Amino acid sequence: MFKTFKSDINAVLERDPAARSKAEVFFLYSGFKAVRSHRKANWFFRHNLKFIARFISQRSRHKTGIEIHPGATIGKGLFIDHGMGVVIGETTVIGENCTIYQNVTLGGTGKETGKRHPTLGNNVLVGSGAKVLGPFKVGDNSRIAAGAVVLSEIPPNSTAVGVPARVVKVNGVRSETLDQIHVSDPVALALCNMEHKINVLEKELQELKNDKGKE
Numbered sequence: 368m369f370k371t372f373k374s375d376i377n378a379v380l381e382r383d384p385a386a387r388s389k390a391e392v393f394f395l396y397s398g399f400k401a402v403r404s405h406r407k408a409n410w411f412f413r414h415n416l417k418f419i420a421r422f423i424s425q426r427s428r429h430k431t432g433i434e435i436h437p438g439a440t441i442g443k444g445l446f447i448d449h450g451m452g453v454v455i456g457e458t459t460v461i462g463e464n465c466t467i468y469q470n471v472t473l474g475g476t477g478k479e480t481g482k483r484h485p486t487l488g489n490n491v492l493v494g495s496g497a498k499v500l501g502p503f504k505v506g507d508n509s510r511i512a513a514g515a516v517v518l519s520e521i522p523p524n525s526t527a528v529g530v531p532a533r534v535v536k537v538n539g540v541r542s543e544t545l546d547q548i549h550v551s552d553p554v555a556l557a558l559c560n561m562e563h564k565i566n567v568l569e570k571e572l573q574e575l576k577n578d579k580g581k582e
Contacts (some may be wrong), residue, residue, distance in 0.1 A: 374443035375402050382446050382466060398447030401433035408437035442489070449495075456484035461491075462507070468495035476500050476518075488523065 379392045379399055386392055392399050404427035412420035420437035428434045432451040435441075439455050442463035447453055452470035455461075458481070459473045467473075471493045475483035482502040487493070491505050494513030499505065506523030517532040526535045 371406060371443045372403060375399055375445060378444040378446040378464060378466075383448060397431040397433065398450040401427050401431040401435060401447060401450060401453075402441065402445050404431075405435040405437065405439070405441060408435075409439070409441070412437040439484075458482045458502070459484040460486040462487055462489035464490050466492045468493065468497075468513070470496045472498045472500070474498070474500050475502070485517075 376389050376392050376399065379396060380386050380389065386396070404423055408420040408423040408427070411417070411423065417437070424435060424437045433447060433453045435453075435455040436457040436459070438457040439459040439461070441455075441461045442465070444464040445461055446466045447468075448466065449469040450467075453467060454472045454474060456474045458475075461473075465487055473485050473487070473493075479502055485499045485501060486504045487499075488505060488507035488509065490508045491511070492509075493499065493511040494515065496514045497511045497517065498515070499511060499517040501518055503520040505511065505517070505521040505527075506525060508524045509521050510526045511517055511521070511532070512526065512528045514530070515527050515532040516530045517527050521527050521532075521534060527533070528535065
């Protein structure tokens, strides 16, 4: 657990330019406090001491404004930035080195039983106000844009934008300049593709006219 706490602190220092020291993160960052409390609560939850687990998680919720069910599974290096209003459901699984902004919900739709909440792969970023609802997976290195509502699976190395979210596949691995704003617009990309095809067709049509004129 100590190694995991160290990874969580380093994740904040690496991804938040406002963080100045490990001490500042440890004592003053509500996102780190919520994750730290969750790791304790999860230990009690897994050892069937569920009342104590819920007590710890609810106490953390009142202190930080971040609600994480003690049953959720969270990998090392999670960074919850700002954090107010974040809700993470019981059967949520979060991979390593993920980033979550304020007002994010990793929840269910109310229709499922058993596994009800999403699974985030490694290096996933979820922008502020986004809602990821249902028992599907968001692939490694993917980005959920701010305000998006994701209701179905997201492939790896992809970006989800809009309500409901649409997917734009991204080639390559996780960008080092990953953020929640600079994401591809699927409508703009589609229009660019159409414009390119029209230009090609116009060129071919002009060539046919030229050939016919020579005859």
